[in-house]
Amino acid sequence: MNLENSGGTAPRTDVVIAGAGPVGLMLACELALRGVRVVALERLTEVDETIKAGGINTPSAEAFYRRGLLPALADIQKEAFGRFHSFVQQRQAAGASSVRPAPRFAGHFAGIMLRADGLDASDPDFHRAGPADGVGFIAQQALERLLAERAAGLGVEVRRGMEVTGFDTDTDGVTVHVSEAGEAGDAGGEELRAGWLVGCDGGRSTVRRLAGFPFPGTDPEITGRQALVEMTGAEKLGMGWNETENGIYSHGPVPGRILTVEFDGPPADRAAPITLEEVQASLRKVSGTDVTVTKVNSATRFTDNARQVTEYRRGRVLLAGDAAHVHSPFGGQGLNLGIGDAMNLGWKLAATVHGHAPDGLLDTYTAERHPIGAWVLEWTRAQIAAMRPTPHSRALRKVVTELTGTVDGTTYFVKKISGVWQRYDLPGEHPLTGRSAPDLAFSDGSRLAAHLEDGRGLLIALTDDPALAGRAAEYAAGYADRLRVVTARCPDHPELAGLLVRPDGVVAWGAGTADTADTAGTAGTAAVTRTAAAATLTAPAATRTAPATAACTVDELAALEDALRWWFGAPDRTAASDGAPAPDRAAG
Numbered sequence: 001m002n003l004e005n006s007g008g009t010a011p012r013t014d015v016v017i018a019g020a021g022p023v024g025l026m027l028a029c030e031l032a033l034r035g036v037r038v039v040a041l042e043r044l045t046e047v048d049e050t051i052k053a054g055g056i057n058t059p060s061a062e063a064f065y066r067r068g069l070l071p072a073l074a075d076i077q078k079e080a081f082g083r084f085h086s087f088v089q090q091r092q093a094a095g096a097s098s099v100r101p102a103p104r105f106a107g108h109f110a111g112i113m114l115r116a117d118g119l120d121a122s123d124p125d126f127h128r129a130g131p132a133d134g135v136g137f138i139a140q141q142a143l144e145r146l147l148a149e150r151a152a153g154l155g156v157e158v159r160r161g162m163e164v165t166g167f168d169t170d171t172d173g174v175t176v177h178v179s180e181a182g183e184a185g186d187a188g189g190e191e192l193r194a195g196w197l198v199g200c201d202g203g204r205s206t207v208r209r210l211a212g213f214p215f216p217g218t219d220p221e222i223t224g225r226q227a228l229v230e231m232t233g234a235e236k237l238g239m240g241w242n243e244t245e246n247g248i249y250s251h252g253p254v255p256g257r258i259l260t261v262e263f264d265g266p267p268a269d270r271a272a273p274i275t276l277e278e279v280q281a282s283l284r285k286v287s288g289t290d291v292t293v294t295k296v297n298s299a300t301r302f303t304d305n306a307r308q309v310t311e312y313r314r315g316r317v318l319l320a321g322d323a324a325h326v327h328s329p330f331g332g333q334g335l336n337l338g339i340g341d342a343m344n345l346g347w348k349l350a351a352t353v354h355g356h357a358p359d360g361l362l363d364t365y366t367a368e369r370h371p372i373g374a375w376v377l378e379w380t381r382a383q384i385a386a387m388r389p390t391p392h393s394r395a396l397r398k399v400v401t402e403l404t405g406t407v408d409g410t411t412y413f414v415k416k417i418s419g420v421w422q423r424y425d426l427p428g429e430h431p432l433t434g435r436s437a438p439d440l441a442f443s444d445g446s447r448l449a450a451h452l453e454d455g456r457g458l459l460i461a462l463t464d465d466p467a468l469a470g471r472a473a474e475y476a477a478g479y480a481d482r483l484r485v486v487t488a489r490c491p492d493h494p495e496l497a498g499l500l501v502r503p504d505g506v507v508a509w510g511a512g513t514a515d516t517a518d519t520a521g522t523a524g525t526a527a528v529t530r531t532a533a534a535a536t537l538t539a540p541a542a543t544r545t546a547p548a549t550a551a552c553t554v555d556e557l558a559a560l561e562d563a564l565r566w567w568f569g570a571p572d573r574t575a576a577s578d579g580a581p582a583p584d585r586a587a588g
Contacts, residue, residue, distance in 0.1 A: 013037045013157075014353045016176045016194040018164040018207045021048075022140060023321030023338035024200035025147035025158075029067070030346025032154035033455035034503075036353050039192060040156060043163040043181040043201075047148075051228050051257065051298045052140040053335040054080075057419040060339045061132040062436055066452040066505050072146055073135045080137045083254045106410070107417040110330065110383035111241030111248050112401050114417070118410035125420040130439030130447055140335055164206055165189060167197055167317070174316050195353060198318045198345070200338075203305075205323035211314050217307025217326075217377070220266040222384065224328070226259045227279050227299035233291040243397070247286040248387050256297065260286045263388055266303045274299040304328035304384050306377045312341075312366040320345055325373040327380040330387075331417055337376050340422075344369050347455065347503035351569070356482065358569040368424045379416065427566065428559060430510030437501045443489040448501070457483045457568060458501040462490050463512065465551045468498055475564065478571025483564075497550035500563050509563035512550030 015031055017024045020042035028038045056064075056073075064073055106116040119126070126133070151158060159178075166177040174197040179189035199207025208215065237251040237258075250259040260282045280293040308325040312318060321338030345365050351357035386397045403409035415421050426434040440448040440460075451458050457479075461472045469487070476485040490496060497512025552560075564571075 011191075012193045013039045014194060015039075015196045015198060015349065016041065016164075016174070016192055017198045017200055018205075019043075019200035019202060019321070019323070020148070020151075020158050020160070021200065021202070021321070022144045022147055022335060023342050024198075025144065025151050025156075026063075026339055026342035027198060027200060027320060027346050028151050028156045028158070029147060029154055030342060030455065031350050031353075032151065032156045033067075034347065034350035034354070036350045038156045039194070040151070040158045041162045041164060041178060042158060042160045045161045045181075047141055047144050049141060049298055050300045051226050052300070053329070053332055054139050054253075055136050055332050056138050056143070056339070057136070057332070057336040057417065058129050058132065059419040059422060059436060060336045061135045062129050062439075062449070062505055063339055063343045064135075065130070065132040065439075066449045067150075067455075068450075068453045069146065069150070070131060070135060073138055073143075076139070076142045076146070077135055077137045080139060080142075080254075084137075084252075106414050107331065108241060109400065109404065109413050109417070110386040110397065111243065111250065112386075112397070112404055113240060114404055114410050114414050116414075118405070118407060119414055120407050120411040123411055123415070125415055128420070128436060128438040130441070130449065132439070132449070143335075164197075164199075164201070164210075166210060167207075169197075169316050196316050196318065196349060198320060198349075199323040200319075200321050200342075201323055203322040203326040205319065207317065208309065208319055208323050211317045213309040213311070213314060213319065215307045215309055217305070218381065220303035220305040222261055222263050222304050222328070223265065223267045224259065224261045224302040224304075225274065225279060225282050225299065226257075226302065226329075227274070228254075228256045228297040229258060229279060229293050229299075230256055230295040230297070231291055231293045233289065236289040236291055237287055242287070243387075243389075244286055244288055245389055246288070247389055249283065249286045258283055261387060262286060266305070267301055270301050270303070274301060302329055304380065306381055308370070308373050308377055312345075312369060313362065318345065318349070318365070324369075325377065327377050328384065330380055330383045333376045333379065333417075336419060337373060340372060340419075341369050343504040347457075350455075351482070356569045358566060361567070361569075371425075372422060424506060426506070426508060428509055428563065430507070432499065432507040432510045435507055437499065437505050437507050438493075440488075440490045440496075440499075441492060443491060446488075449505075451484055451486055452501065452503065452505060454484070455503050456481075457503050457508075458499075459483055459485045460499045460501070461485070461487045461497075462493070462499070463497040463550050463552070465497060467557055468511070468552045471557060471560065475571070478573065479564065479568055480572070482568050495550050497552045497556070498560070500560060500567075502567055508567050509560050511552045511556040511560070 014037040017028055017038060017040040020040040024040055028040045031038045064070060106114040106119065108114055161181050162178055163181045164176055165179045168175045173193060173195045176192045176194060176197055177189055178192055197207065199205045201207055239252055241248065241250045247263055248261045262282060276293055276296045279296055279299055283291055283293065306327045309319060312324050320341040322334065324341065325337065348357065348361050348365055352362050385393060386400055404413055424434040437448055459472060459475055461468050472485050472487065475483060495512055499507055500509035502508050
């Protein structure tokens with residue numbers, strides 16, 4: 001138990017999280033990693049086995065990599081690939097006419113498959129994530145179990161079969177009313193006192209509704225069904241995504257997995273149980289086959305309802321994941337969007353709880369994540385426009401298909417789907433600022449991600465510049481509980497003098513871009529220069545020309561000081577005066 005009770009008041013914790021799915025658990029882990037007391041409440045008594053998301057994108061894989069979870073995810077992916085190969089073998093054994101060698105997975109847009117062999121492999125955005133690039137085929141349930149295990153190891157209290165029924169806020173915190181799931185009102189319930197309440201309770205969020213968050217958006221026009229079934233006649237179905245006169249359906253990539261999309265409006269009652277007859281009727285209608293469903297193991301409905309709250313925080317109540325934004329599942333963006341929310345919010349809320357967050361830090365959560373969420377809604381709406389079985393949409397679909405048949409087109413779509421395009425609009429002029437940090441390989445064999453596993457920020461000194469070395473020692477003392485300072489050498493990127501990386505892996509400051517020195521002062525070229533420099537900094541080593549040894553300018557050192565205070569607050573002067581712990585030395 002991490003609750004305190006004093007003076008007869010409600011039990012006290014730092015943060016209550018409503019919802020312990022992947023997003024709620026990820027946030028709980030991030031908070032607990034930084035010493036925050038967390039109680040997570042989950043309405044369901046066990047992991048929901050209903051078929052859901054089956055993959056993670058690059059930012060999500062990087063997030064788990066930076067917390068030491070990549071080996072476990074690789075094992076999960078290996079099992080998933082085994083199920084996919086079993087699916088192909090079953091179709092071959094059944095004599096399916098449409099079995100064909102599958103290209104390396106690269107995603108899809110509106111069911112238009114994107115071939116990995118059509119990518120521009122030299123694009124620098126595909127070369128930043130290191131080993132995280134090799135993980136993506138991860139089922140949501142497997143991820144949830146992994147995060148639940150991690151949360152338990154970090155001391156998070158997860159209370160299943162419990163839900164939030166109400167709350168009262170004041171200037172000091174939140175009193176959360178909790179009952180067993182399914183109970184009416186507060187009957188038989190209890191109260192929890194916390195500093196903060198975070199709603200990670202899904203698209204029909206109770207926290208969002210009770211807090212009064214505006215939730216504007218567009219109404220649904222489709223009914224989608226996704227199921228794991230047993231059937232006869234499956235060899236008549238096409239593999240992957242297929243468009244027909246009555247909609248679109250997908251078959252695979254695991255045995256019995258089907259998905260149908262019909263454009264006849266949303267379901268009359270989305271909460272009603274899904275029957276075998278409903279799944280079979282939809283599959284027959286859309287596919288135009290007489291396939292027979294003999295058993296439904298798991299099924300769900302979905303629509304293209306697309307909405308987003310206007311702000312992610314109202315006082316001491318915050319939202320993350322589907323509680324903050326809902327949309328159709330096409331392109332697999334929902335789970336990844338929520339994981340990104342959790343990574344962004346976790347360290348900021350932890351700093352706020354501990355009292356060393358600079359003014360306005362928590363408000364940057366909305367400022368940074370709302371634009372990413374808005375993009376996802378637009379991306380999913382665009383896919384609906386290209387999927388409708390109408391002459392206009394089919395004409396649009398043909399144009400998009402032709403674009404995806406080009407190297408530039410495939411590269412564009414895959415960069416969007418994979419998330420490697422994402423960048424926050426942060427203060428600073430360095431070309432890497434606001435981007436996910438490249439997974440630099442250091443001379444001692446370690447990589448950047450390993451230095452982020454404890455959830456602190458990271459300052460890396462990559463040069464012998466005495467000015468930066470002196471500052472590094474000072475910051476190692478003043479920010480010891482918030483920042484790891486590492487002195488390292490990175491042979492692949494000698495142009496870099498140093499990087500400041502936030503706990504979520506985003507670059508907050510950088511120095512040493514010799515590639516841009518000649519053009520940095522040219523009027524009107526800042527954006528072009530910054531983009532070009534970022535491409536050079538993340539390109540494969542063999543394609544770059546090594547510049548002179550990097551060093552920090554006076555302006556860059558001043559910018560570092562500003563960035564530290566902007567993101568990490570004021571240093572602990574007492575610790576600094578008592579003697580600085582030496583920076584970690586990753587390479588000499």
